[in-house]
Amino acid sequence: MSQTLFAGIEGGGTKFVCAVADENNHILAEARIPTTEPAETLAACADFFQQQKALGKIKSLGIACFGPLDPRPTSPGFGHILATPKPGWTGADVVGFFKQSFDFPIAFDTDVNGAVLAESLWGAGKGLQNLVYFTIGTGIGAGVIAEGKLVHGFLHPEMGHIMLARDPEHDPFPGSCPFHGACFEGLASGPAIEKRWGLKGDQLPPEHPAWALEAHYIALALVSVTCALAPERIVLGGGVMAQEQLLPMIRADFEKLLNGYMQTPLITRQLDSYIALTELEGKAGLYGAFALAQQAWEQTR
């Protein structure tokens, strides 16, 4: 019997991970390709998929990519990377490139939109129709599912750049975001922690004051997101969340900041599952690509 195969690309700033998997995400072939110039990187990805033809017919390709990008299939800019500091990538026509060689449907979205879709299918938000996923790593990004659909708005949300209240006496660090200074990413990303304290997050001990401050900024952001979207759950991933002491501190601060508002048992009785850790640690990117591929294929059936 021929297998149902899907292709996925997790497009990141340092590498593009390409893989072919069956409908259960069982990976049959995988390659890691360095992110250099778009022409070189994308050609290597296309070669990889050409070489996997013997595995069987691929139904669709999902690309979960760093942004900003244009994920709207009806837009003339669909499939392109938008203005980015990554040399050579501004304006790169990622989907157009693969369309030259392949005739299967191609889905293209942000890495975090892929991740939230994957969490809703296979991870910490399984079955939920209203879900937010945050990655807290080199950058901070979020993907949103509302009423069962990925939220795009005019392009895609950028909730890593929401503005947070900062007390300069308590935290004099002005923030590291080149656009906004003290936005969420500017205050709480991995590089922000390193700039503020002079040490990388993984070198700061668990009892260091860095973590109470970090938990406070994350809790402020989650309160804003809860008030804005009323998600059924918020899933957290990314390198910084490897600090296990953070999660309980975030929940405690969140409860204090929300202060009894938005009375739902989801929050009042089940806070531990309302703010949850990713269940796809390390795989949210690639699973996100497969989730996008499967969704694209189902939409054509």
Ligand code: ADP
């Ligand atoms: P990326 O965001 O680049 O995809 P990650 O999610 O792994 O990658 O995030 C990398 C960031 O997370 C870096 O800024 C790094 O310093 C930070 N980080 C990685 N591991 C830890 C850790 N154990 N504790 C705190 N911060 C960490």
Ligand code: ZN
């Ligand atoms: Zn910002």
